[in-house]
Amino acid sequence: MEDNILHVEGLKTHFFTEAGVVKAVDGVSFTLGRGESLGLVGESGSGKTVTALSVLRIVPKPGRIIAGKIEYDGGDLLKKTDGEMQKIRGKDIGTIFQDPSSSLNPVYNIETQIRDVILAHEKLSAKACRSRIIKLLELVGIPEIETRMREYPHQFSGGMKQRVAIARALVCEPKLLFADEPTTSLDVTIQAQVLDLLNELKRRLGMSLVMITHDMGIIAKMTTRVVVLYAGLVCEIAKTMDLFERPRHPYTEALLGAVPRLDMRKALRLIPGNIPNLINPPSGCRFHPRCKYATRRCEIEGPLLEETEQGHEVACHEWRNIKLKGEKVSNGQ
Numbered sequence: 405m406e407d408n409i410l411h412v413e414g415l416k417t418h419f420f421t422e423a424g425v426v427k428a429v430d431g432v433s434f435t436l437g438r439g440e441s442l443g444l445v446g447e448s449g450s451g452k453t454v455t456a457l458s459v460l461r462i463v464p465k466p467g468r469i470i471a472g473k474i475e476y477d478g479g480d481l482l483k484k485t486d487g488e489m490q491k492i493r494g495k496d497i498g499t500i501f502q503d504p505s506s507s508l509n510p511v512y513n514i515e516t517q518i519r520d521v522i523l524a525h526e527k528l529s530a531k532a533c534r535s536r537i538i539k540l541l542e543l544v545g546i547p548e549i550e551t552r553m554r555e556y557p558h559q560f561s562g563g564m565k566q567r568v569a570i571a572r573a574l575v576c577e578p579k580l581l582f583a584d585e586p587t588t589s590l591d592v593t594i595q596a597q598v599l600d601l602l603n604e605l606k607r608r609l610g611m612s613l614v615m616i617t618h619d620m621g622i623i624a625k626m627t628t629r630v631v632v633l634y635a636g637l638v639c640e641i642a643k644t645m646d647l648f649e650r651p652r653h654p655y656t657e658a659l660l661g662a663v664p665r666l667d668m669r670k671a672l673r674l675i676p677g678n679i680p681n682l683i684n685p686p687s688g689c690r691f692h693p694r695c696k697y698a699t700r701r702c703e704i705e706g707p708l709l710e711e712t713e714q715g716h717e718v719a720c721h722e723w724r725n726i727k728l729k730g731e732k733v734s735n736g737q
């Protein structure tokens with residue numbers, strides 16, 4: 405497809421630790437269409453955040469991107485200079501992380517820190533800058549803006565802080581937004597408000613969105629297509645509806661069973677077994693020690709992604725032989 409804003413191909417990002425090489429992202433490929441909302445889902449430790457950090461080229465040491473291509477708007481981000489990347493981050497690609505405090509500076513008031521981001525990317529007069537800040541804070545629903553913009557992050561609740569972090573991420577109207585578990589640290593009601601806000605902003609600004617989460621309820625509400633990650637590899641890619649109704653990978657079935665509803669967090673059941681050690685991942689299919697459908701072949705040979713129907717790919721030797729349980733979903737999109 406030509407109209408992709410992002411095309412990640414064969415991405416490998418490893419951490420060279422004293423204990424060994426952690427293969428956090430080990431050959432991940434996916435595309436993102438313009439204006440599309442794509443989910444990256446998987447249990448904790450499956451490589452979601454490292455994938456996002458790789459695209460932004462901010463993988464911390466001892467991590468390194470060792471292979472792959474990251475085409476953004478036609479150019480390979482892995483070939484950009486650090487200076488070029490700095491311009492792209494914040495201006496073209498915005499980010500929101502789980503903990504809003506981590507993206508806000510505690511020693512500056514809200515107005516100052518949003519202004520700093522604007523001025524880092526654009527030359528604006530003080531007046532124009534101020535009215536941009538007010539518009540942004542209005543957009544994300546901050547009340548009493550004139551007063552609140554002079555306050556500091558610690559004077560805001562978690563939900564309000566995340567709204568400010570979203571405003572900061574949207575400063576230059578990015579074409580692409582990475583939201584990495586943006587509501588995990590918020591309570592359920594506030595979580596729904598922040599997700600609704602993100603959906604509305606996305607529609608209004610026409611952004612492409614990569615929504616990173618371990619929560620299938622959030623995937624249902626926020627995305628139209630999903631990439632399922634397990635132990636640094638893609639195990640399934642499908643339209644959100646198809647993934648819920650006709651999952652093809654046993655891990656996806658387990659994820660669907662593990663997190664029944666956005667509003668039923670307490671019912672969260674864990675998938676039996678442990679997330680594999682990524683220094684010495686299991687042989688063959690990395691999911692085989694936890695998979696109830698595993699055969700001898702699964703222990704030896706790693707499955708490749710293959711198409712099951714148009715727009716639906718799965719990496720499982722057994723997908724033709726097993727009937728997996730899906731569920732009906734009403735998509736929020």
Ligand SMILES: Nc1ncnc2c1ncn2[C@@H]1O[C@H](COP(=O)(O)OP(=O)(O)O)[C@@H](O)[C@H]1O
Nearest residue numbers: 419426428447448449450451452453454455682
């Ligand atoms: N700084 C680091 N040093 C070593 N290993 C790391 C580092 N950061 C992440 N990893 C490893 O990379 C893997 C994927 O992590 P991550 O992308 O954060 O998972 P997720 O976001 O899906 O929960 C994990 O096994 C984690 O331990």
Ligand code: SF4
Nearest residue numbers: 689692695702720721
């Ligand atoms: S390849 Fe085998 S072990 Fe892996 S998910 Fe499929 S059936 Fe399970």
Ligand SMILES: [Mg+2]
Nearest residue numbers: 452453454584
């Ligand atoms: Mg993460």
